[in-house]
Amino acid sequence: MSAPHPLKRLFGHARRYRRDVWLASLYSVLNKFFDVLPEVLIGVAVDVVVNRKDSFLARVGVHEPKDQLVLLAAVTALIWVGESLFQYLYDVKWRTLAQNLQHDLRQQAYQHVQRLEMGFFERQRTGNLMSILGDDINQMERFLNGGANDLIQVFCSSLMVGAVFFALTAKLAFLSLIPVPVILYGAFWFQGRLAPRYAGVREAAGTLASRLSNNLLGIATIKAYTAEAYEAEHVRQGSDAYRVRNAEAIRLSAAITPVIRMAILAGFTVTLLYGGFLTLNGELGVGSYSVLVYLTQRLLWPLTRLADMTDLYQRSMASIERVMNLIDTPLAIPYEGRHLPAGSVKGALTFDAVHFAYGEQPTLQGISLTVPAGHTVAFVGTTGSGKSTLVKLLLRFIEPQRGRILLDDTAIGEANLQDLRRAIGYVAQDSFLADATVADNIAYGLPTAGRDDIVAAAVAAEAHEFIAQMPQGYDTQVGERGQKLSGGQRQRIALARAILKNPPILVLDEATSAVDNETEAAIQRSLERVTRNRTSLIIAHRLSTVRHADTIYVMEQGRIVEQGTHDALLALGGQYAALWRLQTGERAGGNPIADSV
Template identity: 65%
Template sequence: MHPLKRLLAYAQGHRREIRAATLYSILNKFFDILPEVLIGAAVDVVVRGEQSFLAKNILVGVGITDTWQQLLFLGALNMVVWMGESWFEFLLELKWRGLAQNIQHELRLDTYGHVQKLELAYFENQRTGSLMSILNDDINQLERFLNGGANQIIQVVCSSLMVSAVFFALQPGLALIALLPVPAILFGTFWFQKRLAPRYAEVREAAGDVSARLNNNLLGLATIKAFATEKLEADHIAQASQGYLESNARAIRLSSAITPVIRMGILAGFTATLVYGGWLTIHGDLAVGAYSVLVFLTQRLLWPMTRLAEVADMYQRSMAATQRALGLLDTPIRIAYEGEHFPVAQARAALRFEGVGFAYAEQPTLQDLNLEVPAGQTVAFVGSTGSGKSTLVKLLLRFYEPQQGRILFDGRPISELNLQDLRRCIGYVAQDSFLTDGTIAENIAYGMAEASDAQIHEAARLSESLEFIARLPLGFATRVGERGQKLSGGQRQRLALARAILKNPPLLILDEATSAVDNETEAAIQRSLNVVSQGRTTLVIAHRLSTVRQAHCIHLLEHGRIVESGTHEQLLAQGGAYAALWRLQTGEL
């Protein structure tokens, strides 16, 4: 489907506003061309006096035949026309710009909301910067078109119809000659427009490449500086920007040719009216006033068509951008949010994995995994990198769906549960926890807007965060910076744990939560966990075996399978892979 049709289908909720805006554009153009008619009428009054068309056909009923009175009438009418044109100009600007803002706002929110519902597998093949380009710049392109381009298209069509009607009413023969270039102008515009479409699609893709590269480099600026690769990355940006420049240049070369072509058509139409209309007037076949009207109307009709080049350019840019935005909105959501609602407060978080299998591409990560986690127990998963520990948690959170088997939560398959209810039952602390660019208090209460200051303070105490928060300039009101960059890694992890504690979920998951912190922070987090894990199901993924010694059960994974299970003491007594790993980490022989 053409992107314009798709856009109109998307904007169905604004049909009433679109109709009103279109009406204002038409009325504005009607009043806009009337001054030319009044100029012709004034010339006719001055030349013919009481024998003018106005005196003999319009004002005769009210007894106005005097030349001066006719001019006064035209002056008053001119004021009404200009006020009408200005009023509808105000209304159309108000309506079209309001529509542009509303549709842009709704499309951005709908698209972002849709993106949030996509499974993580989708983002593995996407670049964040490219998505940012769609959500920001592409949707802004649509706003620019709706702000002015839609009105210009409507007014070009209306002026063509209105002026043509006047022409044929005054002099049909001249109308055919003067308006003959119009179809050629429109055909040429559409011809260029069709060839511009793929070029602007290429421009939008190139813009996405630039945005992706910039986003990647800004996020990795510390690494770039550490490796002294500023020149290398500047060259990469220059390469991406050069691609954008060249794509734009190819589009500009074509779009720049539209205006000269249109001007040639305008020249032909205006010259025909000027010369042939003058010849008819000299020979008495056309009144002087009518000749004046036609000359001015030809200019009023044809010269605005030079803006078709600008409109066509704006239109194709916006349609290419709209296609990308609506294409993103069409991306299927493969993990359904809907499902059976259940009261989070009554959840026990008893888990069972039945024959669960999962693979990234062709590489198996979990194979026929069977596991039961009783409610209220702390269960740990250890093993080498790539053994499937984090994948197990991601399946439980439904970031991905199992390709074989199923996972049960309190005896019910998680695929049948409402996704938001399921995730409200889970407190998740990852290795690299996300912090917003807000205050300490806002980050602890993330997702818990109703939390009181006392509850936030207690969560900070339980996560052993109070000491470092007290040293900050504004305490709980201190802003942490983008992604928490003003804090150390250990401080960020303590806030992430405080956030999970405040949520008070029946299921707590720690995915390598202490792997990137110092020994002191690890010990503090471990003390907090010993407190907060009481009475709730807790899953701990760790490389450091010292952090999981107190777990009710420890599972060792290798190549997506559980190869050993038991308590710390039982596993050491078995003398297997776990015991060997323990000796390696502790230095015991």
């Protein structure tokens, strides 16, 4: 079963604009009706000058030639006013519709993207998504701005001019209008072959955007490794692929206009010659002949724009298809579920035989543990042991393949996703900061917070001192992704953000692994205060960060291999004790290596 047409899919998502579409289309039709009439009036004027009291107007009751011309002038003025009025109306209506639909579609697409599971983003390139949300939606707007009106008016012009032809002389009409179906068929023939080419163009554009986005985000690394020429070559290859795809489409679309011109020439020549012969033989009036010549020009010449219209149409359809496919991407993790009212969450967690694997590689193998409300637990182990996957499962970035996780007595898979995440404060290794002020970033997710609460959270995170020294204090702009701040400053603002949220559960995923010793000490002091009476999960490589946890779990290849307090694990002499000696430089007996040097 073939997929619905992109336009049908588009307007299926924009039902509230259907009235605007119908009105805009009506204005386009009325404008074309008034646009065709001046050519008819030229023929009537020629008829008045040539036949005078025997003219068409004389036969309908206006006998004096001068009165006939005055009437024609008045009617002409009305026609031009009508044409101008409806041109204004359709222009405003189509452009407003384009802007509104563009805005709504981008919002709808972006909001849907935010609801997709993290696995979707691991499969997609950021640049490709940016291309869809940006240029593809803009391409749709360009089509509605002008292309839709052009298509409607070409269709209406063909019908209206054809009706006039047949009313004046059916014999000539058949011959003169033969090129029209040929032209329209040719345009659709080209259109069908352009569609896959422009789909390829949009894919190439997305690939190029991904490369550019990736390089701009990693510009420091590119410079540090003097890889400018290497990456410039990658961009050249992506740009060249985009250019080649465009060239394939251009070669085909450029052929449309010459073919249409030849068909137009045939139609115009038939009207000029055959109509002229009929007029010379007295079978067709001079005025009617003038009308037919002008109308042939008016009908056929705009058809040369079918090339541009077809090109714009196919580009837009390819873009709309990509946008609609993104919006129609199903949600793997539903948002709806049992509500968890604010303040009712105690924070007890249970991992019950949880399994998870990325592809064929198991990451968690039957993890079972219980975290009482208000306790602090830590997860340590080598890279790839499954520590961060536990956090992703708790936040429902991903779903377990077997087993379940309980928050208090509710399986988190049955809970409302937004309520679940509101109950968790999350601080990652590389915390995201918005391109906004320091205050805005601390209040991120809690925009109603007052300045006093923001400052109190910054004080608790030991961030107030350096914030106060900034040029505008809490109103200082941090730059894109917080680039105006050091790594340690970003982490302390991220911690202040979690503290302000005041969640029953706090999760720190390698929050101190990339900071200096002074910042780590500051964060550690903050954690000792904010984790009291709050369920806290800490993932860390630096064991000094977790030594005061109520329970420490040592993980290896997706399993818990040791658990206990810091002192108990050191006494056990297993993997944790070995990691501790490695990081602190202590020998098995507990003396620093430095003491023996």
